[in-house]
Amino acid sequence: MEEIVIVGRHAVKEAIVSGHTINKILIQDTIKKGQINEILKLANSNKIIVQSVPKSKIDGLSDSPHQGVAAYIAPYEYADFDAFVAQQKAQDKLSTVLILDGLEDPHNLGSILRTADASGVDGVIIPKRRSVALTQTVAKASTGAIQHIPVMRVTNLANTIETLKDNGY
Incomplete structure (x- = not known):
């Protein structure tokens, strides 16, 4: 394992x-x-x-x-983007999504997750390439926020933004 x-x-x-x-x-x-x-x-x-x-x-x-x-x-799992959008839509509430591009420092991602969690952000989206993964350093820097906020990894940020727009974001 x-x-x-x-x-x-x-x-x-x-x-x-x-x-x-x-x-x-x-x-x-x-x-x-x-x-x-x-x-x-x-x-x-x-x-x-x-x-x-x-x-x-x-x-x-x-x-x-x-x-x-x-x-x-166990390794941190990424949330599924489509499931996240469907869940937020089903809750019928205004949700906030944070999109990060080119973030390569795990300490910065951890700090951003901590701030996003404290600010009520519903989810964080990062690209599969040119971005840091969810690592032990990210977990340490987030001081536990990594456990509370869904992080989604997507292939194409432009398409993801269009999907969000189509769903009322």
């Missing part, structure tokens, strides 16, 4: 809360349990394996600051 690693307390907590498939959580063996008590309770109630490991083990998994917490999770 393919998996990715996410690091950081907020990213791991949000992955658990959102129901994302988590294979195992790694906790730095020197961390004070009070600092991660909420994560431990959530992991226990969701029957997720928690393993205490040396700091060097988590350091080797990511270049990002990890706050003593990492998790092996």
Whole structure:
């Protein structure tokens, strides 16, 4: 089974809360349990394996600051564009879609997802080419927002914009 690693307390907590498939959580063996008590309770109630490991083990998994917490999770899935449009149309509400082109820095995408989630954006669209994918760095930078906002990857942004216009966007 393919998996990715996410690091950081907020990213791991949000992955658990959102129901994302988590294979195992790694906790730095020197961390004070009070600092991660909420994560431990959530992991226990969701029957997720928690393993205490040396700091060097988590350091080797990511270049990002990890706050003593990492998790092996299933890869992030992209939302289906057509299903998203149909769902928004069925809800019969004015929805906001953010379209990003040429965004290659994963930290920027994570920050944009965090801001989009806080601003009430309903979905984010990125192109399949010339754009960063949903990675552990994006997850860390988004501080959990990646779990709340659908991200769609499309082949042709011009056609996507036309489809959105045809559907009242």
